[in-house]
Amino acid sequence: MTPETKARQRIDDKLEQAGWVVQDMRQLNLAASQGVAVREHPTDTGPADYVLFVDRVACGVIEAKKDTAGANLTVAEAQTARYATAVLKWRKDTAPLPFLFEATGEIIRFTDGRDPAPRSREIFHFFKPDTLADWLAQPTTLRRRLAEHMPALLERNLRNCQVSAVTGLEKSLALNKPRALVHMATGAGKTFTAITAIYRLLKYGGAKRILFLVDTRNLGKQAHQEFMAYTPPDDGRTFTELYNVQRLSSPTIDQGAKVCISTIQRMYSILSGEPIDESAEDVSLAEVRQTAQQNKVVRYNPAVPVESFDFIVIDECHRSIYNTWKQVLDYFDASLIGLTATPDKRTFGFFNENIVAEYTYEQSVADGVNVGYDVYEIATEITQKGAELKAREWVDHRDRQTRKKRWSETEEDTAYTGRELDRSVVNVSQIRQVIQAMKTAVETQIFPTRQETPKTLIFAKTDSHADDIIQIVREVYGQGNAFCKKVTYRAEEDADSILSSFRNDYHPRIAVTVDMIATGTDVKPLEVLLFMRDVRSKGYYEQMKGRGVRSLDADSLKRVSNSADSAKTRFVLIDAVGVEKSLKTESRPLEKKPGVPLKDLLQGVAMGHRDDDTVLSLANRLVRLAKQLDDKAQTRIEKASGGVPVAELGKALIVAIDPDAVVQTALATAKAQGITRSEDSLLPEELEAARAQRVATACAPFDQPALRDEIENARREREQIIDHINLDQITFSGFSEQAEAQAKSVIQTFADYLRQHKDEIAALGFFYQQPYQRRALNFDMIEDLHERLARPPLMLTTERLWSAYARVQAHQVKGADRKRQLTDLVSLVRFTLGLDGAGAELRPFADEVDKRFQAWIFRHNAQAPTAFTPEQMDWLRLMKDHIASSCSISREDFDYAELANKGGLQRVWQVFSNELDGLMDEMNRELVA
Structure with missing residues (x-):
């Protein structure tokens, strides 16, 4: 067959798969099916390759080209348009045919002539006849509605960043841009924004169905809950009362569903025919090791045609839409909308650099949507330097998975580094020292x-590490099981119920996780993150930090943390492993076959499986294993391989399939055969032969059973040594340089604000005016100043300011471990302005009032003819305490409980008579100035 005949045959097959009956002109029977594709239909400009009839009405044309022309299909668009506007023999209507296709056996491009500025796009497969019938029945196309019929956005209940995101997205869709990226900081309401946009696309855009794509089942549940809670601004009903939302748990899509929520794993399974492992939906594809990996390519599924969705919203799009999984997005003829808080270069590239909204973490903190954070560092000697167990020491040996222990001697001296902690060696003292340091820091410095x-x-390294941490946390804090829980996919209790309790209830106070709530999960009351594992992915680390950034109002925080006296204003990242300083990469490499055991990969290569995924997976596994093995295991493998280290075995596999190296090998082979070739002129079979040659050489060592056995035995050596002999000690515990810089910035911002606004805020006028107008300061003025400072973008609460000074000028700051009072703002202003002179200390306002009160009483008793009586002193102390909490005292204040309970204004007047008003003025002047 000629190339064009082969292409026609494949086009016929694809049309038939989509439900079309394909006929030659001489066998024309438009009653044969709803959709009939007629080959070589005559027109006044020559026969069209295919004319499409739906319900007996001509509506489209296909221009067929041979496969080799696939890369240049756009050059055939003019030819397709000519046939679409030509006069079809026996057709009464002369209007242009709206649906235009160009196709080879491999590629299909489609243009809807009714769109504004019609533009062709590549599609995975032909549309079904009933789809074209539906489109013909609509007065306008989807893209025309997006460009011309979307009403103005109702901004009620939307943040400014959400308004910008929805309007930016709709502008992009109106311009028919196929991909759009919404970059919004964690906590800014990405899902709420997406649902707002989805509602408008359904109601005003007339979208048929929208896919909301996630990469873990947990995120799918969370999204479904938000759809159920969402009430649009122009309708009193919830989203799910207006539209059917299906959370996909089977291969069948509900035809009545307007929104379908699915993991990308499940959708891939439906389209590839690969059975899904239910546990695969619990683990993010790109950030943690996958539990299963499919190798099949996506095929056309008539039950889920390519036109099933008009839009695909991709949640956390920075991590799950690349490599194999991208096939899901390539399959559907849908506009792609990405949502992420942590895009990388790969994300920007995938979405064609079309960033329709950008709302950074820094902006979200300035707006009060999120909170800032401080970094507190804990370093221990063993974390940094490791330790050594001498030979013949009696220690526990524990199986990593079963956790079964045996008591035995070490066979030889065993040195280990900090990186090996909690993998090959567990040092209980190291974990205990970190937890104790965290407890001390939180109770005395961070949240005193x-x-x-x-x-x-x-954040723990492994599930076993999490178990060790939990036991030690409960011990160090002296608490029971409810205090600290594990939230991972392997937790004995239901992970969702633990997570719900962690979010909403008093217990647990501390949760330990490996990956489940590392990303995407909303736990607003979180105020401390402890990293006991390092992270190499920049994006993943930002996501993990994002668990703590959510803001929370005072009442909501108080419901789970009773002694919290204000809204959540910050969180603290405690770094016990150097995660803040370790080198981060933009993205993490993906394991091609993480669900395939190493022994099966080895056996497969030995049996001749040499595809890229198998070779790369084995290579990655060997390189990773090399980093985990001790010298003894390395030597055994090297001996079995004929002197090649295990890491080099892995690297050789990677190099073997390097495309550039394959080309060079092919060129060298051709030259040796006396054939002159350029890179562009190499034949596919020559490249394949060169690749096969290189891979065969790299895979040759694995033909030896002895080598395969040694590698597998090394992998299975997973016992951990429990080091209870080397005791650890803290080498540093304190805020990081970054935290100190942030504290200095807070202080400078405060000082600048005082200077810039001294003329417009009454309380500042009191401090700046000379001489002091002592009686002018009152509680309302201080409260007004505090409200101005505490609101975004400053977020300068009294507690935050005091903590900043305690961090930068600790030797001058007193009472840092005390609960802050609003009147402490008086002390902060005086200290910042230097009103008490150089070297003065920052003391709580109540302490300063106490000090001044003692001096005033001493002066009064020394000057007056008679000292105050005991009852008068009792009243003066009560009045002093009121001044300490309210900045001043007047007659009206005796109605307050502390003073009223002693008899109020009537009794105090009896005690002091006409001297009362003078005493109050004197105390206001002497104690507050």
Whole structure:
């Protein structure tokens, strides 16, 4: 067959798969099916390759080209348009045919002539006849509605960043841009924004169905809950009362569903025919090791045609839409809308650099949507330097998975580094020292006024590491099981119920996780993140930090943390492993076959499986294994391989399939055969032969059973040594240089604000005016100043300011561990303005009032003919305490409880008579100035 005949045959097959009956002109029977594709239909400009009839009406044309022309299909668009506007023999209507296709056996391009500025696009497969019938029945196309019929956005209940995101997205869709990226900081309401846009696309755009794509089942549940809670601004009903939302849990898509929520794993399974492992939906594809990996390519599925969705919203699009999984997005003829808080270069490239909204973490903190954070560092000697167990020491040996222990001697001296902690060696003292240092820091420096442990999330290296941490946390804090829980996919209790309790209830106070709530999960009361694992991916690290950034109002925070006395204003990242300083990469390499055991990869290569995925997976596994093995295991493998280290075995596999190296080998082979070739002129079979040659050489060592056995045995050596002999000690515990710089910035911002606004805020006028107008300062003025400072973008609460000074000028700051009072703002202003002179200390306002009160009483008793009586002193102390909490005292204040309970104004007048007003003025002047 000629190339064109082969292409026609494949086009016929694809049309038939989509439900079309393909006929030659001489066998024309338009009653044969709803959709009939007629080959070589005559027109006044010559026969069209295919004319499409739906319900007996001509509506489209296909221009067929041979496969070799696939890369240049756009040059055939003019030819397709000519046939679409030509006069078809026996056709009464002379209007142009609206649906235009160009196709080879491999590629199909489509143009809807009714769109504004019709533009062709590549599609995976032909549309079904009933789809074209539906489109013909509509007065306008989807793209025309997006460009011309979308009403103005109702901004009620939307943040400014959400308004910008929805309007930016709709402008992009109106211009028919196929991909759009919404970059919004964690906590800014990406899902709410997406649902707002989806609602408008359904109601005003007339979208048929929208796919909301996630990469873990947990994120799917969370999204479904937000759809159920969403009430649009122009309708009193919830989204799910207006539109059917299906969370996909089977291969069948509900035809009545307007929104379908699915993991990308499940959709891939439906389209590839690869059965899905249910646990695969619990693990993010790109950030943690996958539990299963499919190798089949996506095929056309008539039950889920390419036109099933008009739009695909991709949640957390920075991590799950590349490599194999991208086939899901290539399959559907849908506009792609990405949502992420942490895009990388790969993300920007995939979405054609079409960033329709950008709302950074820094902007979200300035707006009060999110909170800032401080970094507190904990370093231990063993974390940094490792340790050594001498030979013949009696220690526990524990199986990593079963956790079964045996008590035995070490066979030889065993040195380990900090990187090996909690993998090959567990040092209980190291974990205990870190947890104890965290407890001390939180209680004395970070949140000194709290009566309960703030909600804390600990990131562990492995599930076994998480178990060790939990036991030690409970021991160090002296608490029971409810205090600290594990939230991972392997937790004994239901992970969702633990997560719900962690979010909404008093217990647990501390949660330990490996990956489940590392990304995408909303736990607003979190105020402490402890990293006991390093992270190499920049994006993943930002996502993990994002668990703590969510803002929370005072009442909501108080419901789970009783002693919290204000809204959540910050969180603290405690770095126990140097995660803040370690080198980060833009993206993490993907394992091609993480669900395939190493022994099966080895056996497969030995049996002749040499595809790229198998070779790369084995290579990655060997390179990773090389980093985990001790010298003894390395030597055994090297001996079995004929002197090649295990890491080199892996690297050789990677190099073997390097495309550039394959080309060079092919050129060298051709030259050796006396054939002159350029890179562009190499034949596919020559490249394949060169690749096969290189891969065969790299795979040759694995033909030896002894080598395969040694590698597998090394992998199975997974016992951990429990080091209870080397005791660890803290080498540093304190805020990082970054945190100190942030504290200095807070202080400078405060000082600048005082200077810039001294003329417009009454309380500042009191401090700046000379001489002091002492009686002018009152509680309302201080409260007004605090409200101005605490609101975004400053977020300068009294507690945050005091903590900043304690960090930068600790030797001059007193009472940092005390609960802050609003009147402490008086002390902060005086200290910042230097009103008490150089070297003065920053003391709580109540302490300063106490000090001044003692001096005033001493002066009064020394000057007056008679000292105050005991009852008068009792009243003066009560009045002093009121001034300490309110900045001043007047007659009206005796109605307050502390003073009223002693008899109020009537009794105090009896005690002091006409001297009362003078005493109050004197105390206001002497104690507050």
